[in-house]
Amino acid sequence: MLSAPRNADELSAEFGVGPRLRPSRLGGLVALPPASWFAAGATICDQGENAYVCEVIEGMARTAQVTGDGRRVVNGFFGPGEVFGFAALGVGACAGEAVCDSVVARCARGSLESRALVDPGAARQLWAWLTQENARTAARLSLLAHGSALEKIAHFLLEMAERLGGKTRVVLPMSRYDIGDYLGLASETVSRTFTVLRERGLVATEGRAVVLLRPEALGRYGVAPN
Amino acid sequence: MLSAPRNADELSAEFGVGPRLRPSRLGGLVALPPASWFAAGATICDQGENAYVCEVIEGMARTAQVTGDGRRVVNGFFGPGEVFGFAALGVGACAGEAVCDSVVARCARGSLESRALVDPGAARQLWAWLTQENARTAARLSLLAHGSALEKIAHFLLEMAERLGGKTRVVLPMSRYDIGDYLGLASETVSRTFTVLRERGLVATEGRAVVLLRPEALGRYGVAPN
């Protein structure tokens, strides 16, 4: 389906040294980190390991952790230009995994932290990312606490559409299982809910792409945080 | 039940200028903030307002927000020595409220932030608090996503016991409604779950105090984060 894996040197040449596809957000803070290619399902950094801050260049990554009794929780999805891994200090550290074939730039946490100590602008940027992730987590939490499956999926679709470019057509590379583990639903329930939304004429699905036919109606399902 | 409200001046004398009941964590970063008394249920800072960072001196505070459809979510409980309010940047800002009659020291956010810009130690402390709250939220999130009522309550009791001094006897000043809004349960379910735990000999209740009779058995319910 996708081109064969390329080695890190080629990618560095393509994404790192030469003209980049888009400006790197991490690159603005520290020396440009090397980009690597990860196959779908590959581990970008292990659970419990928090040595890396990562920026997705192409594709999509998820952060996930497995609880003591074997259940999996997906804590976030990250598309091109988004940064993850900085919040995973100590307890609750997440594994980073590639959702689909992806290119990810990794950067040692330590180099960012020492940079933040001497550069107030960098410190502010890190702080902003962390509080943003905090706010996102809090919003999801209130949804998980009280929302119905319909509300969860509606909110999820709107969030993804906004983050992946603001189009009404969104390609969701993750599986129903991923979405379920993100929203606290069984994959069957995710499937059923998509069917309901399709029957009500709110969305259309084309494989793994979703077209939001009536975003404003979806918004009425998705609970406003406050 | 409690002594009459005292004015802020008396409190400043008792908690601020004179010998304190315990060392202030905020006081280590900025000029000692004045402590104020709040009656049970009183608002410490409004939802949407994020101008204050607060440290609980006596009693207990909760952070809560009301969603668009009128449901309430409690985001955290904070006992003596704990700090809240710094994470409530922008979206998702929470109201801070006194759970019971409490003494709380408030400090302008701006003064902390400007302090952090010149004092790397202060910046590190703020960063540590924020990541700790992040980790706590993530743990609660995985509980809300997949846990049963029994698991939620067991986890809650162990968390509170640990944070309120590590004793097996815990005084929980918050109502069943508060606990329910914190864990995503109806207050009736909280009540029923306490009854189940009592019948199984895991806890004993004495009014609003809970005695953990077999903490290790509770731990087996409470899902380990990883």
Add this chain to the structure above:
DNA sequence: CGTTAGGTTGACTGAAGTCAATCGGTGTGG
């Protein structure tokens, strides 16, 4: 002494989880 708020319990309901079967696409080995 009446009122009110919080807690507990019961009966019922409903939404989502579980188990299971089917279908389609993809990659692999013969």
Add this chain to the structure above:
DNA sequence: CCACACCGATTGACTTCAGTCAACCTAACG
């Protein structure tokens, strides 16, 4: 090239856990 296995998605049937509605009780307070 084809048969097969496998994975993910979908749908159905059934079950279960927690929410809802309601009643009752207690303690606190005016």
